[in-house]
Amino acid sequence: MRRKTVLRAALAATAAIPVALAGGPALARTLTGSGTAPQLTPPCDDGDHPTPEQIEGPYFKPNSPQRTSLLEPGMPGTPLTVSGYVFGRACLPVAGVLLDFWQADANGAYDNTGFRLRGHQFTDSRGSFALTTIVPGLYPGRTRHLHVKLQAPGRPVLTTQLYFPGEPRNNTDTIFDARLLMTVRDAGGGREAAFDFVLDVPQDPGPGPGPGPSPSPGGTWAVGTAYRAGDRVTYAGRAYVCLQAHTAQPGWEPPAVPALWRAA
Structure with missing residues (x-):
């Protein structure tokens, strides 16, 4: 199991799911109908590559308004959450x-005089983001895409673009990059998409497993131990059952990560 997979699961377990995504998971690589994850941007794994760059194109405008929803009253198009x-x-x-973010409207046109379908936001304390918009339309020479x-x-x-799977023009667009495919599904008359970015930000991955188990006070859970689903431990006087295989690290104590441990 990749480090990011466990981290993402732990982050999701502590986050409230956006209303638009309440019917299903909001995590990248989990929205495919077949259950097979496509090859997207290289997953972060100490020393791996960041999300690929793409050209800005001719329609970027600075000073967009800060907002998480680009929808406006009466705006045509299929609702989309990313x-x-x-x-x-x-x-x-x-x-x-x-x-x-900036994009074309349902007819494939960009607003170059105002800020329709343009906006910026910031990741929260968990590194998450959510955008409410519409599915962009097509225009000559390009497949369907979002700019960011x-x-x-x-x-x-980092300037890049996000793409939709299954688009016929993906095969003819010379800019298209399959590593930038979102996972997309239909939901409630609209579409839900997800994508995880990896930026070239140096980080200390933190202490890894030590030379031997480090028991926790008053329990059997230990840093550096490889746990399997179904394993049982005790921590701070309570019993827990492992939900996902992983190697224990500082900060992943059973009470702190309900995605990994369930109280028995």
Whole structure:
């Protein structure tokens, strides 16, 4: 199990699911109908590569309004929610990351005089973001896509684009990059998408497993122990059952990560 998979599960367990996504998971790589995860941006794993860059295109405008919803009254188009996390190079979430989105309307046109379908937001303390918008329309020469700029505090700007799976024009668009495919599903008359970004942000992954188990006070749970689903431990006088296979690390004590441990 990858480090980010466990971290993402723990983050999700402590977060309230957005109303628009209440009918299902909001995590990247979990929304495919077949259950098979597509190959997306390289997952963060100490020393791995960040999310690929893409060209800005001719329609970017600075100074967009800060907002998480780009919808306006009477706006035509299929509703779309996009959610996910922003991670650094050590698979740890990055708070306070600026995400500036812009896109075409349902007819494939960009608003170049105002800020329709343009807006920026910041990741929260868990490194998560959520955008409410519409599915962008098509225009000559391009497949369906969203534009985004990301900037972690004090770091360079990453400019990239996000794509929709199953689009016929994906095969003919010379800019298209399969690593930037979102996971997308139909839901409630709209569509739900998810994507996790990996920024080139140096991070200390924290202490890894030591040379031997380090028992917790008053319990059998120990840092550095490889646990399997179904394993039982005690911690601070309570019994817990393991829900996901993982290697215990500081900060992943059973009471702190309900995605990994259930009180017995």
